[in-house]
Amino acid sequence: MSFEIVLNHTVGDCRLSVDFASQVPRIAVTGPSGVGKTTLLNCIAGLITPETGKIVIGGRVLFDSTERISIRVEQRGAGYVFQDARLFNHLRVAANLAYGERLRQAGHSGVDRERIIETLGIGSLLDRWPASLSGGEIRRVAIARAVFAHPRFLLLDEPLSSLDQERAAEILTMIEHLGTAIGIPMIYVSHQPEETARLTDTILQLAPR
Numbered sequence: 001m002s003f004e005i006v007l008n009h010t011v012g013d014c015r016l017s018v019d020f021a022s023q024v025p026r027i028a029v030t031g032p033s034g035v036g037k038t039t040l041l042n043c044i045a046g047l048i049t050p051e052t053g054k055i056v057i058g059g060r061v062l063f064d065s066t067e068r069i070s071i072r073v074e075q076r077g078a079g080y081v082f083q084d085a086r087l088f089n090h091l092r093v094a095a096n097l098a099y100g101e102r103l104r105q106a107g108h109s110g111v112d113r114e115r116i117i118e119t120l121g122i123g124s125l126l127d128r129w130p131a132s133l134s135g136g137e138i139r140r141v142a143i144a145r146a147v148f149a150h151p152r153f154l155l156l157d158e159p160l161s162s163l164d165q166e167r168a169a170e171i172l173t174m175i176e177h178l179g180t181a182i183g184i185p186m187i188y189v190s191h192q193p194e195e196t197a198r199l200t201d202t203i204l205q206l207a208p209r
């Protein structure tokens, strides 16, 4: 997997300027609160159009302002785990996962559902409503839902924030397994150096400008 992310974008008072390239399967994005980490993920996912730049992931050009290329959100192949998880509260866990599967692009084979459910330890939660889940359970279901869409790569926005240390460590191990056993490339946003170090040595450090 390769990542080439070059972009300039201003949102509010935040001027995001990135020039990064790497050939590793997992990268981490760090930097102080408000520096633009979520904005960067939104640009990669296609939810925000950067003012200028070029985004190439796994050899696929997702965005190139010079060439006027901007692949549509649903064709980018991003599995996005939002900072606030965003489960559908009116759907049970199983239906949330099925929604993820429906996002799968035509032509892609399905993922190994059982393996993902087992890796993330959510087998006993399938009949539950999101409102009855703990914070850690919500994160695990949100990650599974993103993976069920068979993404080309995962965007994880601080997936362990506000979890206690023990729960965070447990889910981090599950995320590591997804990366290695199931082989999904990742861009992982976190403030915590000890978290990112478990996943990758390649860090995209954003600094205020």
Ligand SMILES: Nc1ncnc2c1ncn2[C@@H]1O[C@H](COP(=O)(O)OP(=O)(O)OP(=O)(O)O)[C@@H](O)[C@H]1O
Pocket: 011, 012, 013, 014, 031, 032, 033, 034, 035, 036, 037, 038, 039, 040
């Ligand atoms: N729609 C918007 N209008 C104005 N300012 C915005 C908008 N969206 C984001 N911002 C600002 O852009 C900056 C970057 O926000 P972003 O959420 O990308 O930061 P972050 O690094 O992910 O922060 P955190 O670590 O706190 O989640 C912040 O100052 C934020 O207030």
